[in-house]
Amino acid sequence: MVLSGGLAQDLPGWRLVWADEFNLPLGSPVDRSKWNVETGGWGWGNSELQLYTESTLNAVHDGRNLVITALEQRLPGARCWYGPCRYTSARINTRGKFEQRYGRFEARIKLPRGQGLWPAFWMLGSNFGAVRWPNCGEIDIMEHIGREPRTVHGTIHGPGYSGGEGISKSYTLAADFADKFHVFALEWEPGALRWYVDGVHYQTRTPADLPEDARWVFDQPFFIILNLAVGGGWPGVPDASTRFPQRMLVDYVRVYERVDSR
Template identity: 65%
Template structure:
């Protein structure tokens, strides 16, 4: 049972590339296409929180962590299993309430506790490897308030944290009301060294319900706020440290009060504070990363990745072209992460990782920059740069050239096996 987690320190904001307007509709694909989205399967677990008002948490789905020892972050709350802190509201929500308490009631690490709250987890009831994990939440607000929807590896009891791995789907700290953070922690990249991303919107997140989600696949985790991607990680982001996101994880919902990262409540903080959870849903993962030989078809153009003139010269600038059965469009997803055709590898020019780097054909050379993966979202991602294969200038006609660019979810970056 997890009892602690180290705090992130100051975290850099990441910019989200806004989708451009005015794209033409994607063509209807024939029945033999293999949409990458098939990697996300049906619902495997859910809680819709539709019980009558006052109903306790369903203990067939959730259990409680209880105590006030600071949880590794010098937090101030005592977690209880009381309906005073976690209960159904009768309007389709779970309500987790952080309350200011009489300091004589509960014993915390710093003395008598000033606050109570709740921390729910599925460690004893549900774990899963890979898939989609999503919740619709209206978060609380205020200085020192720290809501979270996150996951821990189910082997934490045997290998400890951070070797078990941690995936933070949603975190917010009250002093940054408009910003959501998504982070992974593991061996060599934990606490303030976690691999983090964020998105800041134009209004406090506490003003409305929002959906918070990760799509987790082998060698890829992608974060979304209201369906818009804002962060992604893969093993290439870890600087040689070990990727530990390959085994079952369980979910956690909690509202902390105070801690090293968010700071502590002050005179502006009002209590009680409530986090409303409309639903939590988990979808399965149904397929492995693509292997074997296939054409790679662009969703935005309906055309296939092609070697110009079927001439596999080093430095050939890859393009889109009418799909055909020539060797110039027969791509093999190899077990070493390379994507090959006509005996050579897809390659970022001069081992580049920046936006605008040409995607060429080069002799396979074992350089990690030649590793790509086609994920369940339909992104063909270069693992070294963490950027997507993109058709330059959104061209949809024959001859459109390929480049690396920040993944934005636009049609010129979406691909299917064909």
Template identity: 55%
Template sequence: MRRIRLTAVLIAAAITSSALTANGYEKPERTALAITWQDEFNDPTGTKPSAGKWNYDLGGEPNWGNEEWQYYTNRKENVSTDGAGNLVISARKEKLPGMENCQFGTCDITSGRITTKDKFDQAYGRFEARIKIPGGQGLWPAFWMMGNNIDDVDWPGNGEVDIMEVVGNEPSTLYGTLHGPGYSGDEGPGGQTSAPAGQKWADAFHTYRVDWAPNEVKWLVDGRQFLRITPANIPAGKKWVFDHPFYLLLNLAVGGVWPGPPNSSTRFPAKMLIDYVRVYG
């Protein structure tokens, strides 16, 4: 997420047919994995994320490296529970003090970005969230991870795993990507998958997930694997940096180089609903 991106490189995923049902989705798995961290967001309406689990990224910073339009806040209007078991990240068209000096866009869009930096991180395991993304031109919801050594090693040397990204002008395409030293931005190895025929990812909740093991990251949506990346998929001579703890991020960006600007058809507030986030190890 934290980079300019225009395209993705498609890498074929290896899927064992015996593990799939007739509709192409995995059969329920028997696994010894145990939950190591979770947030179910079962709080009363208007509750902000647990301060023991989440931090806020704030402001324009500047434009998050992607010429994005939004200004992130820690207000419940932008990030809070709906009382129905979901955390809601809302992008809203409004002006707040301090937004006048934005570099790109109309300087009148707020949103939310939360992270578990310095509160939870883990190396290897299963990382998943059940999310209903918003649809609309210029919207850019994401669920992703960053290497926890970012304060000592500049991006992309710390590593980044984009578990879920969908941009509003490609509503039926889901992207997964890795970013590391010498293979970031447009050069980040990744892949994509399409929503079921005639559908958009914003039409319903979906479970977005990566299974991460030494020398391997696999992407799945609703239990269906669509991408696998190993050190063999990064440029020769470059370092595989997915061997240390990573923390989680959730955000709803607006505008930027990749999704383009919102237009008159984009409806605000745009809402990203997160039913849960769970990590297994």
């Protein structure tokens, strides 16, 4: 496997089926053949403060990475749910362009730093439009909130176990996640989800973990989402210690399917 700066390869027992290496020339916008760019400032179900935009100020290639930037920025006339927008950022997804059931989903990311920042690498069920959240299912491969600089979270949400009742576990380092790149991965098979940070397996979830009478909804294709939120009920708001701009650097996203008999 090539960790950075080269072409992705198959892994033992896994075949590469989709990837974005984010190696387009400096200044290139998001590759629309692979990603949709979401926009808006309605709070995104979490009272988030940012306005998501299509601007290369918020999502752009630097020649090696996709750089998602949160800015303290007031755009003329831009309104968010709470009034004039105070922050901008970016959110992209593969809905309708790449969706897969089961496999290994992996990204190498350097996280931002600061109170009120909320970067995430996650997935939603492809039937989102028909059944909405949480019935479609949500798999959070990595979420990070700025007030916990050394901790990331992996969570599942579904009917009967969503929002604050999501089923989750955290993983903590001895150093801040913002200090360098880390590899976040999920291995997903029928009836099992396994989370990894830098190759360390820290959580497994199966239908046995669900509340009584709750339904396992992780048996359909899901699409991928990358975003950097500002504020919201969980991370809280930026404060005087938060310095903008803050950047989430994504070296690659790679998806594999299993080829062995495990």
